[in-house]
Amino acid sequence: DGGITQSPKYLFRKEGQNVTLSCEQNLNHDAMYWYRQDPGQGLRLIYYSQIVNDFQKGDIAEGYSVSREKKESFPLTVTSAQKNPTAFYLCASSKGKGLARWETQYFGPGTRLLVL
Amino acid sequence: LAKTTQPISMDSYEGQEVNITCSHNNIATNDYITWYQQFPSQGPRFIIQGYKTKVTNEVASLFIPADRKSSTLSLPRVSLSDTAVYYCLVGDTHSNYQLIWGAGTKLIIKP
Numbered sequence: 001d002g003g004i005t006q007s008p009k010y011l012f013r014k015e016g017q018n019v020t021l022s023c024e025q026n027l028n029h030d031a032m033y034w035y036r037q038d039p040g041q042g043l044r045l046i047y048y049s050q051i052v053n054d055f056q057k058g059d060i061a062e063g064y065s066v067s068r069e070k071k072e073s074f075p076l077t078v079t080s081a082q083k084n085p086t087a088f089y090l091c092a093s094s095k096g097k098g099l100a101r102w103e104t105q106y107f108g109p110g111t112r113l114l115v116l
Numbered sequence: 117l118a119k120t121t122q123p124i125s126m127d128s129y130e131g132q133e134v135n136i137t138c139s140h141n142n143i144a145t146n147d148y149i150t151w152y153q154q155f156p157s158q159g160p161r162f163i164i165q166g167y168k169t170k171v172t173n174e175v176a177s178l179f180i181p182a183d184r185k186s187s188t189l190s191l192p193r194v195s196l197s198d199t200a201v202y203y204c205l206v207g208d209t210h211s212n213y214q215l216i217w218g219a220g221t222k223l224i225i226k227p
Contacts, residue, residue: 004159035217042203042217043160090159104150107159 003027004108006091011113013078013085021076021111023091032074033105035090036060043090049074078113086115120204125222134191136221138204141185147207149180149187154201154220163202164189191223199225 004025013019025032031050035043045058049068063082068074074093078085089111094103121139128134140149148167152160164171166178166187177190191198201220 040219042219044217045215088157092159104162104165105160107161110157110159112157 004091004093004106006089006108006111008111009109011111012116013113014116016080018077018079019113021078021089021091021113023074023076023108024072025074025091025093025106025108026072027093027095027106028071029093029095029106030071031094031096031103032068033092033094034058034064034066034074034076035092037088037090037110046076046089085113088112119216120206120218122202122204122218122221124219125224127224127226128194129226130195131193134194134198134223134225136189136191136202136204136223137186138189139186140204140206143184143206149178149184150205151176151178151189152203152205154203160203194223194225196225196227199223 007022011019033048034046036046037043044060046060046064047055047058047066049055052068052071055066055068063079065077065079066074074091091108092105094105096103126136148165150165151163153163154160164173164176164178166180168180168184171178179188189202201222203217203220205215205217207215
């Protein structure tokens with residue numbers, strides 16, 4: 001059963017702590033993305049990756065880091081530099097290398113990050 | 117930056133046809149128009165995509181006039197389960213890649 005999985009569903013972060021959100025896909029997609037969604041708002045792009053071992057900053061990359069060591073995996077680390085990390089985080093993938101604006105994105109179920 | 121404009125919210129009743137219009141005045145020649153649906157605490161889900169005229173699939177229709185400066189998502193005979201936020205996206209004419217996600221249209225279906 002193909003799809004995108006994200007874990008955990010809920011994550012709590014203490015002040016000054018780095019936390020990592022997992023994203024795995026078995027769709028054999030080249031491109032992967034991380035978005036942040038605040039209540040009542042649309043999605044904002046954090047990072048995207050078009051190919052293994054390469055990734056690009058999106059609109060709001062400050063305070064976040066990513067890696068793309070495997071095609072299937074695109075973990076997101078929320079660092080202590082991100083002062084307002086409370087949000088709903090969504091991972092997505094698309095078939096090609098993400099260069100076509102018409103590519104359909106497939107989303108995971110999301111991770112809700114809360115600050116203690 | 118190019119962006120889309122949609123109504124913030126809409127109400128309708130079960131069994132009705134719902135039309136949600138999106139304005140995208142700066143759409144580029146190569147851009148497609150894509151609509152996504154999002155339920156609370158879930159990731160968005162692709163609904164339909166088109167370039168011009170009319171596209172229909174098993175869940176919706178998309179109407180695009182000749183000038184492509186707007187598009188209308190049509191949901192036939194809605195049910196309570198169609199209550200969700202609907203996003204209209206087109207490519208950003210000023211960047212090489214990024215899509216702009218607005219706040220979407222919150223559609224509430226009443227019994």
